[in-house]
Amino acid sequence: QVQLVESGGDVVQPGQSLRLSCAASGFTFTSYGMDWVRQAPGKGLEWVAVIWSDGSTKYYADSVKGRFTISRDTSTNSLYLQMNSLRAEDTAIYYCARLTANWNFDYWGQGTLVTVSS
Amino acid sequence: EIVLTQSPGTLSLSPGERATLSCRASQSVVSTYLAWYQQKPGQPPRLLIYSASTRATGIPGRFSGSGSGTDFSLSISGLEPEDFAVYYCQQYGNSLFTFGPGTKVEI
Numbered sequence: 001q002v003q004l005v006e007s008g009g010d011v012v013q014p015g016q017s018l019r020l021s022c023a024a025s026g027f028t029f030t031s032y033g034m035d036w037v038r039q040a041p042g043k044g045l046e047w048v049a050v051i052w053s054d055g056s057t058k059y060y061a062d063s064v065k066g067r068f069t070i071s072r073d074t075s076t077n078s079l080y081l082q083m084n085s086l087r088a089e090d091t092a093i094y095y096c097a098r099l100t101a102n103w104n105f106d107y108w109g110q111g112t113l114v115t116v117s118s
Numbered sequence: 119e120i121v122l123t124q125s126p127g128t129l130s131l132s133p134g135e136r137a138t139l140s141c142r143a144s145q146s147v148v149s150t151y152l153a154w155y156q157q158k159p160g161q162p163p164r165l166l167i168y169s170a171s172t173r174a175t176g177i178p179g180r181f182s183g184s185g186s187g188t189d190f191s192l193s194i195s196g197l198e199p200e201d202f203a204v205y206y207c208q209q210y211g212n213s214l215f216t217f218g219p220g221t222k223v224e225i
Contacts, residue, residue: 037217044217044218044219045155045163045208047217059214061214062119100168102151102168103210103215104151104153104165104208105153105163105208106168108164110162
């Protein structure tokens with residue numbers, strides 16, 4: 001069965017960096033685009049970034065462009081999100097999600113919590 | 119960027135009743151790229167409907183989606199206790215994904 005397991009969430013100070021990981025299993029990783037979606041405490045869903053199945057193309061939400069980098073490692077079936085220059089407003093649960101051919105998300109991980117606070 | 123607006127913000131209903139949720143886009147959305155999700159407290163979202171009207175795998179028949187252009191809706195016929203949750207619409211366009219703010223369906 002499809003499984004997505006995020007890790008790497010932590011409490012960090014503003015301006016610091018953090019790297020999130022998502023371990024994928026149960027499907028052919030190289031056949032799917034992957035995304036990060038976040039949810040601030042008590043708020044709605046916000047798309048963060050997408051990487052295409054072959055890793056050739058990446059897009060970012062304006063709120064994270066220039067600070068966050070999405071990447072993938074096909075040798076370990078892992079998705080990553082490098083987050084630099086973190087701000088208080090980046091505080092959220094970060095989910096990794098599998099992208100379908102219809103540009104929606106059919107499987108989600110349980111999420112990892114990132115807290116940015118001084 | 120296409121902005122999605124959902125209404126109402128909260129829908130108070132009883133089990134067995136019908137729920138109708140609205141999702142309106144600031145620009146026309148390709149129907150193929152419109153989806154609905156359900157989220158319960160402490161859980162990740164679950165895909166309900168994709169391509170505006172196709173139920174995802176394992177989703178009960180009481181959930182249905184419709185609409186085109188800028189107006190889409192999600193209907194739940196005969197609310198079950200497990201259906202009380204927050205529902206989000208989502209679209210893809212111009213290399214960006216956006217979610218609506220959500221509709222909470224409460225008892």
